[in-house]
Amino acid sequence: MSNQTPETRGPEPVFTQPWHGQVFALTVSLNEAGHFAWPEWTARFSKTLARHGLKKELDGGDDYFDAWLETLEGLLADLGQAAPDEVERLRAAWEAAYLSTPHGDPVHLPKGA
Structure with missing residues (x-):
């Protein structure tokens, strides 16, 4: 737990889309669980x-988090923790589930997906 008070801590991140916050939190959680070192993450993300070509001031929009997700997927693939074909299979399953779910209902993957 941090010894910083709300007055000394920096501002909390603000995410424009829920998935931005989710991929950020997942990355931090995987780092804290020891799956990779933060300097390794930042070096890959910078590349x-x-x-x-994202050299401009980034506001945390889709272009930034698309790059973030790409980096996380590549890192996990290189570590043998998320094979690209498995990631694509799950992405397609989530997309199919999302597209077939009535608006406002929770999205669920079918068993075995």
Whole structure:
């Protein structure tokens, strides 16, 4: 737990989309669980941002978090924790579930997906 008070802590991140906060939290959680070191993450993320030409002041929009997600997926694949074909299979399953769920209902993956 941090010894910082609300007055000494920096501002909490603000996310424009729920998935931005979710991928951020997942990355921090995986780091804290020891799956990778933060310097390794930041070096990879910097390379992804440079490859995408994202040199401007980033506001945390989709372009930033698309690069964040790409970096996380690549890192987990390299660590043998998330094979690209499995990630794509799950992404497609979530998309199908989302598209077939009535608006306002919770989205669920079918068993075995």
